[in-house]
Amino acid sequence: MMPRQRLTRSRALKLPPLPAATTAPPTSTRRPPDPAPCRRSLSTVHNSAAHRSRNFSSGFSSSYDPSLDPGRGPIFTKSNFGVPQFYPRDLKKRVDDYVVGQDRAKKTICSVIFNHYQGLRRRQHLEFRDQRLWEKRQRQRLNHDRDMREQRDPHSVADEFPGHDEPVREDAKSLYEEIDKSNLLLLGPTGVGKTYILETLSNKLNVPFTISDCNSFTQAGYIGQDVETCVERLLIEANYDVKATEHGIIVLDEFDKLAKKENINGRDVGGEGVQQALLKLVEGSKVTVNVKENRSSRSATPITSNYGPSGSNPSSPASQPPSRVEQYTVDTTNILFVFCGAFVGLDKTILRRVSKPSLGFGSAIASRAGSSFSGSKEILPAAMYAHLPHQPPPAAAEARPSSSRSTTTTSSPFPSGGGFTPLDLTTPADLQAFGFIPELIGRMHNICALAPLSLGELFRILTEPRNSLVAQYTALFETYPSRLFFTRRALRAIAQRAAANETGARGLKMEMERVLADPMFDAPTPYVLITEACVSGREKAGYWGKDGRMELMRRLDEEDEADDAATRPAPTSESFGQYREAGQSGA
Structure with a gap:
């Protein structure tokens, strides 16, 4: 009888009511409706939300995207790219501190280098933006899959089907325009600052820069240096950083020595053969550079062997292990090529082209002053300004003389003839007549001539x-x-x-x-x-x-x-009269 009484007392006890959250669900076979999601502000991001899962003992789960910025002001939608640290005029001011004269050449060189690296910055910015967008999509996809697993929904979304996978990554390069590089050709006599301007700019920009002499270049398979040697020098200058090498500057000095020779006995291995080898390199190709490890600049101390005999010299070649050859693949697509040369004799080709015959009806008679004009170091007279390939001054075209008498009295619209030389009249046809193949000439997009120093x-x-x-x-x-x-x-x-x-x-x-x-x-x-x-x-x-x-x-x-x-200039009669009148008036 005692066990029965205890059971009756336990039934009579009043237990405290359970919380609503711990109330047992009904035991019916019908599936209960999904509870409303409990949203709470976990961060300042507006789209971060907390979702209550079906399992009540698992707590809360939230999705957070750290790529989104918490603060969105009025310029949030504006691009944070496009404002460079310097402009071409800023580069020219820096060059003016070290280089005197050559204003037109400095403007052209600064603009070409600025546009080159601005295009590289744009490409890197777009690639970084595409990378962040792809990572964001991957995080959203992982969060979506995690929420779907927690909800344990047996039915798939309407736009999904078994075996369907999203593309891993789209081709980002097809979504924006490519900005090609613009190679530069510098013409001018020796000692006018062709390479010195480039060296000054490279030091200020802190970019890989190298100068290669074209006199030692030969065709592949012959004694001499291959054209890929300039890429190897640029790689060494960049401390074997392939990424920095692919954005460097290669200057090919003495480029005029690569002109093909006429009436040469045998094969021209240093002229047209090198030009053919430069085509792929300038246009853009992958170059494999082999570098020995013990000769690289990274190994400051020689490699020694611990298993050599006692008393042997560790720095001797016999005690060193065989050097290992490392291969680097460099893409020359984004390397800027600058060609420099004096081009001795090109002025004669130009003057032969622009001069007109002095015989026949309706032809202009060549003046004596014009007949004595020769040489790339002479200043271009105003009568030839009409032959300039880019925007000749209209004043020079109007003042162009029609006879020898008017030639001597015509004055130049620019002081000292404007600093133009016959090399400013250079066209691709003149370079082809000088000895360069048209395929290589077409890869030189800017031609700039430097004037001789006064x-x-x-x-x-x-x-x-x-x-x-x-x-x-x-x-x-x-x-x-x-x-x-x-x-x-x-x-x-x-x-x-x-x-x-x-x-x-x-x-x-x-x-x-x-x-x-x-x-x-x-x-x-x-x-x-x-x-x-x-x-x-x-x-x-x-x-x-x-x-x-x-x-x-x-x-x-x-x-x-x-x-x-x-x-000091001597005072003229007019200046003395003006001075006397000013003194009498008391000014």
């Missing part, structure tokens, strides 16, 4: 740039220690002698070495003065001790004042 520009090169020759030799003499001074007449005499040598800016270095040979040998001397007589060889350089600074400055000022008086 006497004033040579004088400015001595003093104006940051690394000018006067600043270099002054710093050198300070290490002796000595103080070096130049008069303006001395610098002008050095520029005149360099211009007579016709070697461009390189002739300035030669003249400075000649003038400073004795002062460098007689060092150390506290004060050294170089005058015009010292440059011409009539006198020796002036030396002073520590107490001779006042005498040196007096002589320096005297010669500079004499130079100012000689270069």
Whole structure:
């Protein structure tokens, strides 16, 4: 009887009511409706939501996309790409600090390099955007599959069917326009700054840059260097970074030496054969570069063997293991190629093309001034401005003379003839007549000619740039220690002698070495003065001790004042009359 009484008491006890969330579901066979999703703000992202699963003991599950930005202001839909760090005019300002003159060439070079790297930035931006979009879709797909597994819905979505898979990744390159590179051809005499402008820009941009001499290039299979050597040098310059190498700049110097030769005995392996090899390289191809590991710049110390005999030299070739050859595949599609050359004799081909016959009815008679015009270092007269391939000045076309008498009286619309030379009239037909195949000429999209340096520009090169020759030799003499001074007449005499040598800016270095040979040998001397007589060889350089600074400055000022008086223009009658009238009026 006792067990029965205990059971009756337990039934009489009042248990506390259970919470509503823990109430047992009805035991009917009908499927209960889905509970409403409980949404709560887990983050500042508006589309992040929490979903209550069917299993009440599993808690909450949420989907979060970190690729979306939490703050969306008025410019959220604007592109954060397109504002470069510099523009071509900014590049030109940097180049002006080191290079004097050649304004037209500097504008063209800066624009070409800027557009090249702007196209690369655009391509990288689009690839990065496509990568983020693909990753976002992958996360959304994984979140969707996880929610479907948690809900355990046996029915598939209407737009899905068994065996259907989304495309892993679309071809992103077909969705946007490709911007092709624009190769550059620089024409001009030696020493005018063709390669120096490119070197200055590469140092400022901090990009892989290399200069290869085309004189040593030969066709594959012959003694010499293959054209792929320039890609290998660029890879070494980029510290074996293939990605950086594919965005570098290759300068092919002495490119005019690759012109095919006429009347040559045997096969032309250094001319047309190299041009044919450059076609694929310039257009874009994959080049395999073989590099030995022990010769690379990454291995600073030689590889030694721990199993060699005692007392052997670890740096000897016998103690080193055989070098392993590493292969790098470089795509030259996005490498910018710049061709440089003096093209001696091309001006004759150009003048032969633009000159008209002087015989026959209705033909213009060639003037004596025009007949004496020859050479790529001469300034183009205004009468030939109409032959410029790109936008000739309208004033020159209107002022074009029709007879020899009007030729001598026509003035140029630009000072000093505008700085144009016969090489500015270069066309693809002229390059083909010079000895280049048309397939290679078509891959040179920009042709820019550099003018020869004038006497004033040579004088400015001595003093104006940051690394000018006067600043270099002054710093050198300070290490002796000595103080070096130049008069303006001395610098002008050095520029005149360099211009007579016709070697461009390189002739300035030669003249400075000649003038400073004795002062460098007689060092150390506290004060050294170089005058015009010292440059011409009539006198020796002036030396002073520590107490001779006042005498040196007096002589320096005297010669500079004499130079100012000689270069000051003489007053004309009109200017003197205006000066007298202004003085009488009290202005």
